[in-house]
Amino acid sequence: MDLITEIAGFVGLTLVAVASITAVMNPASTTAVFTALTEGMTPDERRQVILTTVRISFIVLAFFALTGQLVFSIFNITVPAFQIAGGILLVTVATGMLGSRGESYQAGDLENIAIVPLAFPLSCGPGTITAVILLTSAGASSLIAVFLGIAVALVISYVGMLYGPRIFAFIGEGGLRVVPKLMAVIVLAIAIQFIISGIAEAMPQLLSNVDFGGDAGTE
Structure with a gap:
């Protein structure tokens, strides 16, 4: 009976990990941004x-699943800091997309696009990293569940990015000119x-360090 309970608990934890990581990672957004950024690339370049x-x-x-809590503790890094940093990176990407005129990418650009913004902050942004760290806090069994969740979410992202351009191809040539700008606004x-979420979460800590002059009227 105990074994059945443990199995049921592990299955439940795995389902929570898969659903949470996939929802936070949001493969649909990654697919949309990927399609907009890789317009004009060859299939091999996209792959x-x-x-x-x-x-x-x-x-x-995987790194943060194994050592995330330790790294955050050692370097005194907060989740809001990750959210604000990811937002700033994404702002620069969005402004670049808005100013883009459909220029071609060189070989070195392919790796840059894969790192920013597709890997960070979209696929493994502050939200996903936070979810992974929080989910692994339940013990060794949770680590296995989290790795399964990461694998499922990345497989969904892989499939979405692989077939995303075909879906967007149905929009037509005129639509393809509009999609990158629309995606830039969404990004x-x-x-x-x-950035708003990061500032909102950091605000209590910031306000706690502010002296509002409560002792100014006392003598």
């Missing part, structure tokens, strides 16, 4: 970007939300 993105995302998430909104 190179996809594989690099998935590989880097897995390494980063910019995501970036601003990252």
Whole structure:
């Protein structure tokens, strides 16, 4: 009976990990941004970007799953700091997309796109890293569940990015000119939300360090 209870608990934890990590990672957003950024690339170049993105995302998430809480503690890094940093990175990407005129990418750019923004902050951004760290706090069994969650979420992202351009192809040539600009606005909104969330979460800590002059009237 105890074994059945343990199995049921592990299955439940795995389902929570898969659902949480996939929801926070949001493969649909990654697919949309990937499609906009890789317009005009060859299938081989797209596959190179996809594989690099998935590989880097897995390494980063696996690293934080194993050592995240220790790293945050040693360097005194807060989650709001990650959210604000990710938002700033995404703002620069969005402004670049808005100013883009469809120029081609060189070989070195492919790796850059895979790292920023597809890997960070989209696939393994502050939210996903935080979810991974929190989920691994339940013990050794939770670590296995988290790795399964990471694997499932990245597989969904891989499939989405692989077939995303075909879906967007149905929009037509005129639509393809509009999609990158529309995606840039969406990316910019995501970036601003990252920054707002980070500032909102950091505000109590900031306010606690502010002296409002409560002792000014006392003698």
